Each structure stands twice: as structure tokens, then as C-alpha cells.
Amino acid sequence: MKADALRGHLDPMILAVVEHEPLHGYAIMEALLERSGGELDLPTGTLYPALRRLERAGYLASEWSTVGGRKRRTYQLTSAGTKMLASGKQEWVTFRAVVEGVLRPGQA
Amino acid sequence: MKADALRGHLDPMILAVVEHEPLHGYAIMEALLERSGGELDLPTGTLYPALRRLERAGYLASEWSTVGGRKRRTYQLTSAGTKMLASGKQEWVTFRAVVEGVLRPGQA
DNA sequence: CTTGATAAGTAGGTTGGCTACATGTTGCCT
């Protein structure tokens, strides 16, 4: 999968994995890897800046904790984040329809 | 639809519209608009550089002509372009599976 | 004779995902 295919689609994916349970960065990486069937193996230089961006934008809130001597920053959805996730899902549906309308994969 | 959602997905879409008939830039714009149900209205500053990029990469070949006093540059798929389109379609299927695996839209 | 559709392009800005690097802990294996 090409790198920049992700552009603009990563944010809703991150929000989605913390939708039902708050997770820390490393756990978010693992969740994305698992949910994507091993395809989405984000470098830390992608994930951590993205998390900070989403927090700065008000979609995530974070909290430090220490578990087994390791420091974790755990992220959870804000109410703005919940709305953003919902609209992100809707946008995905639109986007998918656009791409498939153009690609017409049935006529490949 | 956000601007950078398109990133990395535009190339196969352009190749797809010239798959069965060569078209000039303006006609490609119209074809994309029509096939996307009016959603994909590319600015010329996106399309024309993209076409040049695809030609430079060897996926498209172009030819000038004049129709009704207007100059057209008509693009058609090369054999490399045909292969690229096929792999682009495959990548789209993978990408869609990744996003939907993470978003799990059924549980929205 | 001006507007809108047709037709093609460039310059420059923005941005987000990437590589590469930095830092530290825990626990297993030898």
C-alpha cells in the first residue's frame, strides 16, 4: 500500500480505535495493525504527531499514567471527536462511492 | 470531501477514464465529474500537472490536435499504464479493506 | 462586446505521512 494513500484517512481510523476504549499510543498502533489484518504498520513518526494533532484539534484528550514502570499517555475521544468520527465515516462512504464510480471495478 | 483524501488515489482514477477511449484533459475532467456523480470537480491546477506527471512516468502518451480552432492534447494509456491501472485497482481493494477493517462501519 | 463554455497551462503554498534519530524501561536468553 502506497504511503500517501493514507492521507486524510488516518484521522478517522485513529479516532475509531479509541471509540469504545481509551488506549495509549503504542496500543493504538497495535490495534490498527490487528484491525487491518497486518497491513497498517504505522511508524512512530506518523502516529505520535497525528495523536498530538488530533488532541490539539480537540478530538482527543490525553492522560499520563505509569504501568509496570513504563509511562503511558492514554487517549480518549472527546465529544467533538465523536462527532468528527461520525462525519469521517460518512465522508468515507462518499469517498468510496466516488472512487468506485470512477474505477468501475466490475468492468476491470 | 476533504482535499487530501484524494492523495494517491487520483492517478488510477485518471488512468481509468482513458482506459477504453483516449481523451483530452478537459474531457477527462468532465468524465471524472460525471462518473463521480458530480463529486469530483478537479481544478485545472490539479489535473494538468497530474497528466504531465503520468506521462513523464510513462503511463500515458499524448498527442496534439486541433478541433474547432481549439488545441487539444489527447492522452491514451500506454502498456505500462494498463499495468499500473490494474495494480492500482488491486491496491484500492486492499486499501478499502484496511480502512473498513479499522472503521468497522457496520458498528457505527 | 461581454459573458460563459471550451481548452491548456504555471507558480507557489500547504500539509501530513515518512525516514531517521533520540531516550528510557522491562524481561528473557545465554
Place this chain on the structure above:
DNA sequence: AGGCAACATGTAGCCAACCTACTTATCAAG
């Protein structure tokens, strides 16, 4: 005891591609 893998978080700086804004030109309609 030494080393490595996994756990955990982060930054600096690069770069590609999509965008806005602009330019040029022809033709038809009003």
C-alpha cells in the same frame, strides 16, 4: 554479566501531491 527484543514516547526535517490563483486563447450566444 551482557545483549537483544519488546514496550513506550517523542522530534526534526524531507518531500510529493493537491490546492489556490493566475495567465492565455478560441468560439458561441445574447
